[in-house]
Amino acid sequence: MTTNVSTTQDVAVPGSQQVLTFVLGSETYGVDILRVQEIRGWSTVTKIPHAPPQVLGVLNLRGSIVPIVDMRMQFNLERAEYTAITVIIVLSVQSRAGRRDFGVVVDGVSDVVTVNEAQVKPAPDLGSRAATEHIRGLMPVADRMVVLLDIDRLIGGQLPGMNEESAHAAVAA
Amino acid sequence: MDLDLAQFHDTFFEESFEALDSMEAALLKLDVGAPNPEGVNTVFRVAHSIKGGAGMFGFKDVASFTHTLETLLDELRSGRMQVTTHISDQLLISVDVLRSMMSSVQRKEPVDMQKVADLQFDLEQIVANKPGAGAPSGAPAGSSSAAVAPGAVVDANSAGVAPGAAVEASSTSAASGGAPAGGGPLVAGLGDFAGGGAAAASAPGKGAVSVGHWAIEFRALPELLLRGNDPLAIFCSLAELGTVQAAANLDAVPRLRQIDAERCYLTWTLRLESSCSREQVDAAFEWAAGDCEVSVERVEASGAPPVSVATSPVTTPTPEPAAVAAPMPTPAPAAAAPTAAPAALAHGPEAPKAAGGEAPKGGGSEHSSIRVSIEKIDELINTVGELVITQAMLSELGRKLEGPVAEPFRSGLNQLERNMRELQESVMRVRMLPISFTFSRFPRMVRDLAQRLGKQIELKMTGEHTELDKTVLEKIGDPLVHLVRNSVDHGIEPAEKRIAAGKSAVGVVHLDACHRGGNIAVEIRDDGGGLDKSRILAKAKSRGLVGANDVLSDEQIHELIFLPGFSTAEKTTDVSGRGVGMDVVRRNVKELGGKIEIHSELGKGSRFIITLPLTLAIVDGQSVSVGGETYIVPLTSIIESLQLQSQMVNKLSGRGEVFSFRGDYLPIVRLYEVFGVTPKARALHEGLIVVAEGDGRRVGLFVDELLGQQQVVIKSMEANYGPIDGVAGATILGDGSVALILDLAGLIRVASRRVAA
Numbered sequence: 001m002t003t004n005v006s007t008t009q010d011v012a013v014p015g016s017q018q019v020l021t022f023v024l025g026s027e028t029y030g031v032d033i034l035r036v037q038e039i040r041g042w043s044t045v046t047k048i049p050h051a052p053p054q055v056l057g058v059l060n061l062r063g064s065i066v067p068i069v070d071m072r073m074q075f076n077l078e079r080a081e082y083t084a085i086t087v088i089i090v091l092s093v094q095s096r097a098g099r100r101d102f103g104v105v106v107d108g109v110s111d112v113v114t115v116n117e118a119q120v121k122p123a124p125d126l127g128s129r130a131a132t133e134h135i136r137g138l139m140p141v142a143d144r145m146v147v148l149l150d151i152d153r154l155i156g157g158q159l160p161g162m163n164e165e166s167a168h169a170a171v172a173a
Numbered sequence: 174m175d176l177d178l179a180q181f182h183d184t185f186f187e188e189s190f191e192a193l194d195s196m197e198a199a200l201l202k203l204d205v206g207a208p209n210p211e212g213v214n215t216v217f218r219v220a221h222s223i224k225g226g227a228g229m230f231g232f233k234d235v236a237s238f239t240h241t242l243e244t245l246l247d248e249l250r251s252g253r254m255q256v257t258t259h260i261s262d263q264l265l266i267s268v269d270v271l272r273s274m275m276s277s278v279q280r281k282e283p284v285d286m287q288k289v290a291d292l293q294f295d296l297e298q299i300v301a302n303k304p305g306a307g308a309p310s311g312a313p314a315g316s317s318s319a320a321v322a323p324g325a326v327v328d329a330n331s332a333g334v335a336p337g338a339a340v341e342a343s344s345t346s347a348a349s350g351g352a353p354a355g356g357g358p359l360v361a362g363l364g365d366f367a368g369g370g371a372a373a374a375s376a377p378g379k380g381a382v383s384v385g386h387w388a389i390e391f392r393a394l395p396e397l398l399l400r401g402n403d404p405l406a407i408f409c410s411l412a413e414l415g416t417v418q419a420a421a422n423l424d425a426v427p428r429l430r431q432i433d434a435e436r437c438y439l440t441w442t443l444r445l446e447s448s449c450s451r452e453q454v455d456a457a458f459e460w461a462a463g464d465c466e467v468s469v470e471r472v473e474a475s476g477a478p479p480v481s482v483a484t485s486p487v488t489t490p491t492p493e494p495a496a497v498a499a500p501m502p503t504p505a506p507a508a509a510a511p512t513a514a515p516a517a518l519a520h521g522p523e524a525p526k527a528a529g530g531e532a533p534k535g536g537g538s539e540h541s542s543i544r545v546s547i548e549k550i551d552e553l554i555n556t557v558g559e560l561v562i563t564q565a566m567l568s569e570l571g572r573k574l575e576g577p578v579a580e581p582f583r584s585g586l587n588q589l590e591r592n593m594r595e596l597q598e599s600v601m602r603v604r605m606l607p608i609s610f611t612f613s614r615f616p617r618m619v620r621d622l623a624q625r626l627g628k629q630i631e632l633k634m635t636g637e638h639t640e641l642d643k644t645v646l647e648k649i650g651d652p653l654v655h656l657v658r659n660s661v662d663h664g665i666e667p668a669e670k671r672i673a674a675g676k677s678a679v680g681v682v683h684l685d686a687c688h689r690g691g692n693i694a695v696e697i698r699d700d701g702g703g704l705d706k707s708r709i710l711a712k713a714k715s716r717g718l719v720g721a722n723d724v725l726s727d728e729q730i731h732e733l734i735f736l737p738g739f740s741t742a743e744k745t746t747d748v749s750g751r752g753v754g755m756d757v758v759r760r761n762v763k764e765l766g767g768k769i770e771i772h773s774e775l776g777k778g779s780r781f782i783i784t785l786p787l788t789l790a791i792v793d794g795q796s797v798s799v800g801g802e803t804y805i806v807p808l809t810s811i812i813e814s815l816q817l818q819s820q821m822v823n824k825l826s827g828r829g830e831v832f833s834f835r836g837d838y839l840p841i842v843r844l845y846e847v848f849g850v851t852p853k854a855r856a857l858h859e860g861l862i863v864v865a866e867g868d869g870r871r872v873g874l875f876v877d878e879l880l881g882q883q884q885v886v887i888k889s890m891e892a893n894y895g896p897i898d899g900v901a902g903a904t905i906l907g908d909g910s911v912a913l914i915l916d917l918a919g920l921i922r923v924a925s926r927r928v929a930a
Binding site for chain 2: 044045046047048049050057058059060062063064065066067100101102
């Protein structure tokens with residue numbers, strides 16, 4: 001059920017970092033490998049009332065209760081069926097409240113690649129800051145383009161307690 | 174010896190604060206008229222050990238202040254001074270000052286020296302003015318540095334000062350130092366020292382009158398020096414009790430080539446002229462216990478045959494001292510100070526432990542105990558929690574098992590379940606502590622408060638050994654303080670009023686704790702004036718909290734005092750009366766999963782009863798199924814479960830459904846609507862109603878079916894997700910899946926909002 005992340009042939013060059021890439025539909029994304037807690041297969045989550053739609057529910061992860069976010073919904077892609085090869089990546093996020101763990105549902109996990117800062121291009125201006133706030137940059141890898149994500153910004157606003165406004169909305173008047 | 178002592182600071186502070194607590198407790202128990210000698214001794218020992226530790230770590234101010242305290246306490250414990258109320262008060266104030274001094278030192282903040290200096294001066298005055306002081310010598314008043322005995326507590330300065338002063342003042346004793354058997358100059362120096370020390374440091378009133386003496390044989394065992402003891406230091410502390418003449422026996426000293434500088438080859442015969450007690454003599458050797466052999470005999474002034482007293486408690490058999498002269502005397506004055514410092518004081522950590530051990534902490538000083546960090550315990554509890562879940566899962570699977578191994582396997586699992594239950598209970602108990610830890614602050618508090626308000630109040634405490642979870646213990650302190658203050662301030666009437674009412678002049682406040690069912694009940698009872706219902710009602714009406722024509726039951730009137738800002742006190746004191754307390758009290762109690770009840774009778778008194786669960790981590794729950802999801806309803810919230818028939822339900826226009834239950838109409842909360850799941854049953858008569866209560870309101874929860882009842886471990890939702898209204902937490906079921914635990918109060922709020930919307 002859980003796999004350990006292994007490093008690739010890329011030799012880590014000082015001044016660079018490694019990212020775990022994953023696939024959503026036809027796109028490839030990357031997250032800082034140091035934030036990855038574990039990778040596991042899909043299992044049924046327990047729904048949480050009044051949660052934003054992309055927060056599917058919570059899972060028991062070795063004793064802690066971890067919320068699970070559907071990345072396709074997060075990115076407004078079509079929803080997909082969860083199959084035997086659907087994967088959950090458990091990440092840890094730094095927020096004002098401290099460190100929190102949560103899991104994201106993706107189609108599949110790909111390689112670990114080393115980021116060479118020189119090759120990273122900034123996210124294009126799509127006219128709205130919100131649309132690209134969570135993107136650190138774009139990096140070509142082999143024949144693909146990997147979208148490097150800033151995890152803290154990406155999920156930060158989704159969970160109550162991390163985002164002051166939504167917390168107030170959820171709590172009784 | 175260049176130890177990094179900083180690593181020991183924490184332990185020193187921890188132990189010192191505990192020691193201060195026991196000191197305070199002993200002082201409070203001290204009956205001024207007939208003080209218990211053991212109590213005074215306890216207080217003395219605590220001061221002594223704090224002084225020792227403080228000196229070793231270089232906390233000069235603490236050491237100096239404690240030394241003055243110790244001097245006064247010594248006078249008290251030897252009976253040379255009597256305990257008076259004034260002294261007792263000053264001692265209690267000293268405890269406070271010491272505490273704040275140590276806090277400041279611990280936090281590396283500057284100490285408020287003005288307060289300390291003032292108090293120190295007062296204490297010195299008390300000692301100086303004691304009856305029979307005769308011509309007060311310059312010694313005690315103000316010159317605490319000179320009063321520091323060279324041996325016991327040393328810092329660089331006084332080390333330089335004292336021996337010098339001692340040597341100069343030793344004129345008369347030089348001769349008396351003579352006496353010895355062989356080995357002239359070495360021993361004379363020793364004698365000088367002892368005599369000089371006595372002149373500089375002895376308390377006034379010790380005339381040259383012959384008062385009989387103690388004949389002491391002191392034989393050091395070889396390890397004495399290795400263990401950090403210094404005979405010179407010991408003799409100097411003896412010198413504080415009277416005039417000491419010492420004669421050393423050098424017979425065991427080997428040739429120079431064979432001398433091991435760290436072994437002691439000397440024995441001494443000492444003559445201590447003093448009327449001090451045997452305990453005082455023994456106290457001087459306390460630090461070297463186990464490393465020497467001492468025999469102490471009393472010889473009376475009248476020349477009566479020496480009364481042979483049993484050998485002092487410090488013997489150890491073992492190794493014969495091999496030969497060699499100890500490095501003692503001439504290097505002594507210079508070396509003694511610095512070496513005596515780390516030497517005698519390296520002994521420090523042991524002494525405070527001895528004192529700490531003897532001064533019993535709240536509950537069980539006889540049981541040995543061990544300090545454990547909270548994180549380790551929490552980890553342990555977590556792991557056991559996981560074990561429970563795994564075991565539940567295995568049991569589940571075991572039920573479905575078939576085949577020849579199935580039966581023996583299942584019975585093995587049953588055994589496992591029993592073991593797990595025991596393990597879980599034991600581990601939960603690890604975090605439990607007796608409530609005396611919280612109760613212990615009250616005697617002092619009530620005493621001070623009563624004094625301040627001019628009332629006579631007796632505090633009774635029972636059930637202090639009742640245990641509860643550490644977190645609950647810590648959080649219950651503030652509410653209890655508030656309630657006790659209320660009783661003292663508002664409950665108990667002033668003496669005249671009590672007498673006029675036919676009560677005794679002394680009011681009684683009674684704190685009690687006991688286990689009741691699966692909970693702990695803490696009661697604060699007073700025989701004061703009780704709650705005045707009419708005044709409360711009037712006040713509530715005038716504030717608009719209650720309608721002018723509302724009729725309230727006694728219970729409801731009592732509940733009014735929990736409203737924020739509510740107080741019928743005529744004037745606010747800084748003690749209480751501002752009306753901020755009771756609502757906070759109730760909130761705190763609720764957060765702990767408990768409740769608070771009031772019983773009161775005008776003129777007779779009041780009782781406040783707080784009921785708390787034994788531990789926060791576990792809840793007894795009823796599992797219910799709604800739309801395929803499992804939820805846990807805390808059993809304490811459930812009143813009854815029933816099945817409705819359609820005719821029992823009424824619809825209130827636009828405001829939801831209600832049903833009749835024991836004479837009341839209760840609203841129905843369709844859980845599937847609140848949680849957004851698709852239920853199996855939509856028609857009310859096809860599912861079940863669980864009548865539950867939250868925040869004083871009752872509702873009927875509509876669910877698909879009831880599953881089992883079980884004890885569940887509460888896991889926090891907030892750690893990774895956040896708070897959810899209506900959800901108290903989550904738990905992990907036997908199959909590894911997560912189930913939400915409902916919070917009735919929140920749930921009812923949510924449901925009300927939905928209906929209103």
